[in-house]
Each structure stands twice: as C-alpha cells, then as structure tokens.
Amino acid sequence: xxxxxxxxxxxxxxxxxxxxxxxxxxxxxxxxxxxxxxxxxxxxxxxxxxxxxxxxxxxxxxxxxxxxxxxxxxxxxxxxxxxxxxxxxxxxxxxxxxxxxxxxxxxxxxxxxxxxxxxxxxxxxxxxxxxxxxxxxxxxxxxxxxxxxxxxxxxxxxxxxxxxxxxxxxxxxxxxxxxxxxxxxxxxxxxxxxxxxxxxxxxxxxxxxxxxxxxxxxxxxxxxxxxxxxxxxxxxxxxxxxxxxxxxxxxxxxxxxxxxxxxxxxxxxxxxxxxxxxxxxxxxxxxxxxxxxxxxxxxxxxxxxxxxxxxxxxxxxxxxxxxxxxxxxxxxxxxxxxxxxxxxxxxxxxxxxxxxxxxxxxxxxxxxxxxxxxxxxxxxxxxxxxxxxxxxxxxxxxxxxxxxxxxxxxxxxxxxxxxxxxxxxxxxxxxxxxxxxxxxxxxxxxxxxxxxxx
Numbered sequence: 001x002x003x004x005x006x007x008x009x010x011x012x013x014x015x016x017x018x019x020x021x022x023x024x025x026x027x028x029x030x031x032x033x034x035x036x037x038x039x040x041x042x043x044x045x046x047x048x049x050x051x052x053x054x055x056x057x058x059x060x061x062x063x064x065x066x067x068x069x070x071x072x073x074x075x076x077x078x079x080x081x082x083x084x085x086x087x088x089x090x091x092x093x094x095x096x097x098x099x100x101x102x103x104x105x106x107x108x109x110x111x112x113x114x115x116x117x118x119x120x121x122x123x124x125x126x127x128x129x130x131x132x133x134x135x136x137x138x139x140x141x142x143x144x145x146x147x148x149x150x151x152x153x154x155x156x157x158x159x160x161x162x163x164x165x166x167x168x169x170x171x172x173x174x175x176x177x178x179x180x181x182x183x184x185x186x187x188x189x190x191x192x193x194x195x196x197x198x199x200x201x202x203x204x205x206x207x208x209x210x211x212x213x214x215x216x217x218x219x220x221x222x223x224x225x226x227x228x229x230x231x232x233x234x235x236x237x238x239x240x241x242x243x244x245x246x247x248x249x250x251x252x253x254x255x256x257x258x259x260x261x262x263x264x265x266x267x268x269x270x271x272x273x274x275x276x277x278x279x280x281x282x283x284x285x286x287x288x289x290x291x292x293x294x295x296x297x298x299x300x301x302x303x304x305x306x307x308x309x310x311x312x313x314x315x316x317x318x319x320x321x322x323x324x325x326x327x328x329x330x331x332x333x334x335x336x337x338x339x340x341x342x343x344x345x346x347x348x349x350x351x352x353x354x355x356x357x358x359x360x361x362x363x364x365x366x367x368x369x370x371x372x373x374x375x376x377x378x379x380x381x382x383x384x385x386x387x388x389x390x391x392x393x394x395x396x397x398x399x400x401x402x403x404x405x406x407x408x409x410x411x412x413x414x415x416x417x418x419x420x421x422x423x424x425x426x427x428x429x430x431x432x433x434x435x436x437x438x439x440x441x442x443x444x445x446x447x448x449x450x451x452x453x454x
Contacts (some may be wrong), residue, residue: 017375024221027217028432031217036206039206042206046195050193055139055164058186059182062093066191067089071089073109075107084382094184095346097184100116100184102115104120105182106181109124110131111136130167134178134183135181136168137169139167140167141167143163143164143165162187164188165183165184166183167183168182170182183337189237205295213244213443214428260285309349312348312349314353318376329384333370333372334372336376338377341378341380343380344452344454345454346451347453348450353430356422356448357389359422359423361445362447364395364446366398367393367395367444368394368395372393374391374393374394375392376390380452384452389448390447395443397438433449434446
C-alpha cells in the first residue's frame, strides 16, 4: 500500500485525534503544574529562610546578653535569692526585643519561669511539641497560627496581623546542655511586607516564564503542523502522480499481449482462405473483448471498489486462458500440458482471476524463447479448504536475489515490472496468495492458492 493510500485510510482516525489540540492541552497542564509547584516551593523556601534568619538574629542577641551579664549560671537555681535580680534584668532584655508582642521564659522542666503575662508564671502546658523540640536544642519557628493554651488573650491583640512565634533554646557555657527556652511572639510587619512583595515577584516571574514557555511550545506545534501538512500535501501529490504513471504503465503492459495476438491474427487473415479468415477475425474479436475486460478490471482496482464475486470454475478458467495463448505458444515451440483435478469453485471475479492467470502464462512463455514445456496443475490443499493452481515452466528461471513482484522491477529488457505486481494484488484481493520459486533443473514455478467457495 502506498503512503498516499495509508494517509487516506488513516485520515478519519486522525480527524478523531487532534494532535495539536492534545499537545496544547497537555503542555499547558504540565507547564501550569510545574510553574505552580516551582513558585510554591520558592515562596515557602524563601519565607522559611527569612524567618529562620530573623529568629537566629534574636537568638544571637539573647546570647550576647547572657554572655555580657553572665546569666546562664542563674538558670540552674532560678528560685535562689541571688538569681532573682540577674534573671529579672535578663527578662527585661527579652521583653524589649524589637516588635515583641509577648515573651515567655521556660525552665528546663517546661514550667514558665517568667512571662510578660504574669498569670502564666509557674504553669506548664502539656502537648507543646514545639517546646519539646526547643528543649532538645532546636530553634523552632511558627507563624500565623493561634489557638494553643499559651495563646490565651493573644487573638484579640494580634487581630488580622501575622505574628512569628519563635522558641529559642538557652545553652549552658559549654553548649552541651539546654538550660531553658525563650519563647517570643513578634509582629515583624516590615518583614512580612517585604516577603509579600518578594513572593509576588516570584509568582509574577513564574507566570511570565510559564507563559513564554507555553507560547514558544505552541508556536513550535503550530509550525510543525503547517510543515507536516505541507509535506503530506506534497507526498499525496507525488503519490498521485506516481499512481497515474503506474496505471499508464499497467495499461501499456496489459494491452501488449492482446495487441500482439491481434496483429498476428490480422497477418494470418491476409494470407488465409475464407474459413481461416473467419477464425482469425474471431481471434481478433476475442482479444479485443479481453482488452476491454482487462482495462475495466484495472480501473476497478485503481478505485479500490469491492469485487463483484461469484462462483468461478478454476479449471474452466485455465482452459480458456490456455486456448488464448495456444497459437503464441505454438509459434515459440512451447508445449502446454494441463493436469486439472476435480476441484470446487472459488468465489471471485472471473475477469480479474483470468487476467492474473494470463499474466503468469505470458511471463512463462516469454521465459522460453527457444521453446520448452509449460505445465498447469490444480489440486486441493489445506484439508480441502484451499485450491492450488501451479504454473511451471522450463524457462530461464528467476535470477538470484530476484525482487519479482516489486513495483517496476523486471528481468526483461523491455518489461515494465507491473505484470507480477498486478497479479499479486488481484490474488490478494481474492483472499489468496501468490508464491514464486525456482524449479530444479531450471525454470520457475508460480503457485496461486485461493480459498474454496465450499
């Protein structure tokens, strides 16, 4: 099947699956998912980094105060009289941190050692995993949430503003053990405004990059469809021209044999008596009818119209074909013998099957210019499900590596390379198959297998 034929056969299926449409939809979906995921990741990463940096600055500030005032030693026994004044000084420094809304200082046992809300001093809050993490030595940050027990009375003061809750561990002098935790609630409005502007820029940049990428890919898809469409148009035109050339060559090939018979009959008619002339004229009429039937069948094949199948007697068809080539075979010294077994009919078009057999007979006779033997045999194979027609000659045979049956391939000097191709197509349209093989001792054996109508 040609490329143009495949394109025409697949065209309805392509119409149901628009490649560009699905390319545009899936590309947009992938770019949106990738863009949103990237922007979300960058926004979260940037926010986390800035909040951690802000908390680390607060931790460094408290560390410098504890080093300057030597406050660490008093966390071990905060209830002692000598610890009260140094710790109060430290607590005042904590409460004076920038933008501090509330501050709590936890002892190592998790109790509130000091708080800007005096009602919380001495209390413990179970289930505070953030405090547990800080007592284990981690700097913990939480933002924008409220609702824990130690957040009492906080919502009214925060309102709709966002806050940062940081748990800052307090280490001993050797930084081997956490001796307390400072919890601060801060309202860094300037930091959040900067983060909002930066995150907006991240999302805008992600949207612009996604739009640019999608536009570029969509342009490539549109350009590719135009190029493919143009290439398909050129291919279809080229295949159409090639098909026209193939049909013209097939017509020339098909009418050569009948024209040769007509010419021979006309030459004989000029030299024969009245009875011989009538026989020659009958041959001319028969060959003309054969040419008409062949051209009609060729047009049907070119249109790919369904065959008007009917029961066909293969033996009778072979006898008619051998009678057609009897005179030509006799002139070349070719002996024609038939061995026709009783076989059931096949379903097909008589004219088309006759053309296939005549093509094989013509090739066999042409392969024996110095004479030879031509044998035709029929029989049942495949358990009676198929009828086999064998046409064997003693001619020159097939050359090594022969591509017999390929388009425009011929071993004859003036051959068109279409006879066997058309024969194979006719047989395949009848759900059969054609095989060519060399014979021992020289010559070629052509075998046609057709399904039995029974």
